[in-house]
Amino acid sequence: MIDFPFLKTGIHYLDNAATTQKPASVINAITEHYENGTANVHRGIHSLSEQATDQYEATRQAVADFINAKPEQIIFTKGTTESINIVAHSHDFTAEDEIIVSALEHHSNLVPWQQTKAKLRVIPLKEDLSLDLEAYKKLLSPNTKLVAITAMSNVLGTITPLQEIIDLAHANDTKVLVDAAQYASHFAIDMQKLKPDFLALSSHKMLGPTGVGILYTAHDLKPMQFGGDMILTVSQYESTFAPMPTKMEAGTPNIADVIAFKAALETLTKIGFDKIATHDTELLNYAIEKFSAHPEVTLYTPPNQAAVLSFNVKGSHPHDIASVFNEFKVAIRSGQHCAEPLMNTLGVPATARMSFHIYNTTADIDQAEKALEKVIKLFS
Amino acid sequence: MDLYTEIILDHYKDPQNSGTLTNPTVQVVEHNPTCGDKIHLDLKITDNKVTQIAHESEGCAISIASMSLVSDEIIGKSLEEILKLDKDYIFELLHVEISAGRIKCALLGLAAIKHAILQHQQNG
Ligand SMILES: Cc1ncc(COP(=O)(O)O)c(C=O)c1O
Numbered sequence: 001m002i003d004f005p006f007l008k009t010g011i012h013y014l015d016n017a018a019t020t021q022k023p024a025s026v027i028n029a030i031t032e033h034y035e036n037g038t039a040n041v042h043r044g045i046h047s048l049s050e051q052a053t054d055q056y057e058a059t060r061q062a063v064a065d066f067i068n069a070k071p072e073q074i075i076f077t078k079g080t081t082e083s084i085n086i087v088a089h090s091h092d093f094t095a096e097d098e099i100i101v102s103a104l105e106h107h108s109n110l111v112p113w114q115q116t117k118a119k120l121r122v123i124p125l126k127e128d129l130s131l132d133l134e135a136y137k138k139l140l141s142p143n144t145k146l147v148a149i150t151a152m153s154n155v156l157g158t159i160t161p162l163q164e165i166i167d168l169a170h171a172n173d174t175k176v177l178v179d180a181a182q183y184a185s186h187f188a189i190d191m192q193k194l195k196p197d198f199l200a201l202s203s204h205k206m207l208g209p210t211g212v213g214i215l216y217t218a219h220d221l222k223p224m225q226f227g228g229d230m231i232l233t234v235s236q237y238e239s240t241f242a243p244m245p246t247k248m249e250a251g252t253p254n255i256a257d258v259i260a261f262k263a264a265l266e267t268l269t270k271i272g273f274d275k276i277a278t279h280d281t282e283l284l285n286y287a288i289e290k291f292s293a294h295p296e297v298t299l300y301t302p303p304n305q306a307a308v309l310s311f312n313v314k315g316s317h318p319h320d321i322a323s324v325f326n327e328f329k330v331a332i333r334s335g336q337h338c339a340e341p342l343m344n345t346l347g348v349p350a351t352a353r354m355s356f357h358i359y360n361t362t363a364d365i366d367q368a369e370k371a372l373e374k375v376i377k378l379f380s
Numbered sequence: 381m382d383l384y385t386e387i388i389l390d391h392y393k394d395p396q397n398s399g400t401l402t403n404p405t406v407q408v409v410e411h412n413p414t415c416g417d418k419i420h421l422d423l424k425i426t427d428n429k430v431t432q433i434a435h436e437s438e439g440c441a442i443s444i445a446s447m448s449l450v451s452d453e454i455i456g457k458s459l460e461e462i463l464k465l466d467k468d469y470i471f472e473l474l475h476v477e478i479s480a481g482r483i484k485c486a487l488l489g490l491a492a493i494k495h496a497i498l499q500h501q502q503n504g
Pocket of ligand 1: 017018078079080081082106108109150152153154179181182202338
């Protein structure tokens with residue numbers, strides 16, 4: 001059994017798509033670093049600094065193993081958002097260039113591309129809320145420089161047909177960035193099979209600490225920040241930069257949290273993605289069964305859905321749903337989920353959302369259903 | 381304490397002063413970008429006093445009930461009096477404790493009214 005100290009709070013935490021709870025091993029790794037291991041990395045001869053550097057680099061190796069990549073392809077960032085911004089910053093798109101995103105994207109995989117000179121093209125959703133692959137094929141053109149696509153929607157839980165999207169892009173000589181912020185916590189990722197050009201993820205959605213993200217890159221990139229650590233030589237008027245990935249990590253990094261992220265990856269590996277997928281499916285099906293029994297409820301259920309269930313209740317605003325759920329100690333998210341264009345596509349101002357992880361049980365959903373019954377009583 | 385009291389539910393389901401005015405002195409649209417709440421507000425101002433108010437509100441129970449309650453209260457009040465109203469005044473009207481996460485919802489209506497008044501004063 002893995003120890004998740006938050007379980008003692010008695011809160012039914014169903015907001016895992018926002019961030020996950022942390023196992024004791026992660027919390028202990030942070031404490032251990034600050035109590036016995038504090039030192040800067042890459043800059044000391046003393047033992048503490050060497051130890052911190054070893055541990056910091058051990059997480060890089062662990063991430064590389066986790067996604068089947070090489071450590072020099074792994075850049076530490078502060079999260080998915082920063083990872084995506086680095087890739088956007090690293091390319092000089094022109095007004096002739098086109099970037100394809102999907103209608104499912106989180107703002108962090110949309111707004112950075114809006115800031116480039118390139119034209120945005122959007123893969124629409126079909127009636128059943130799945131991505132329209134035929135439309136995607138038509139959007140690919142000689143001008144398409146990049147496809148930026150989520151692997152799993154944070155609003156609907158949709159698993160996108162990644163391999164097909166990547167293969168089609170590559171056949172078109174187009175690079176692909178994968179937003180794996182949600183996906184990486186629920187499914188195994190293999191860079192050698194998938195072969196994206198870039199992939200972004202966040203530790204805090206994977207049982208790890210906040211403030212740590214990963215950018216996997218198959219290509220050399222342009223630094224976005226300059227300063228200490230990222231240089232090779234510095235003279236008064238110019239500098240040369242270290243090789244990848246060092247040149248992408250200017251300044252003192254988030255050492256403690258990077259070190260603790262390794263404990264999170266070990267926890268996910270120990271549980272195993274087969275078990276996580278089985279558990280996710282069980283809870284999702286149970287929640288759909290319970291909630292669909294109430295005619296006042298609208299559920300958003302695309303094909304290939306995992307671990308996330310958005311819903312609305314007749315006569316009520318999602319914020320009120322979340323407030324009532326909170327009275328029942330059930331934590332859910334309500335609002336636009338950083339996906340305003342998707343809300344417009346769905347034709348609703350907002351949704352309420354339950355999202356699951358390994359420590360959730362059917363008892364959490366039973367409690368959510370009690371809260372749902374109160375919502376219906378109050379508003380429908 | 382229960383957030384969804386009868387007062388709040390009544391005002392949410394049947395808001396006071398909902399609709400539009402035929403000859404408003406000033407009109408504003410107030411948004412809450414984090415949740416998509418939206419209020420269209422019309423004010424009629426005569427002799428430095430609000431004499432009529434109408435609103436069309438989309439949003440949660442807290443924001444709509446708050447708009448409805450405050451709309452009844454401000455008729456006949458002077459612009460200066462209204463500009464001095466603060467969040468405690470709204471909390472008293474609502475009669476419930478509002479958690480930090482819902483304060484923006486509770487204050488949206490008052491914010492709309494104040495914006496309308498300021499806009500009116502700027503236009504002279
Ligand atoms: C699909 C998706 N992409 C990107 C992000 C942004 O991640 P972060 O806030 O950790 O940078 C999130 C999480 O909010 C997400 O769910």
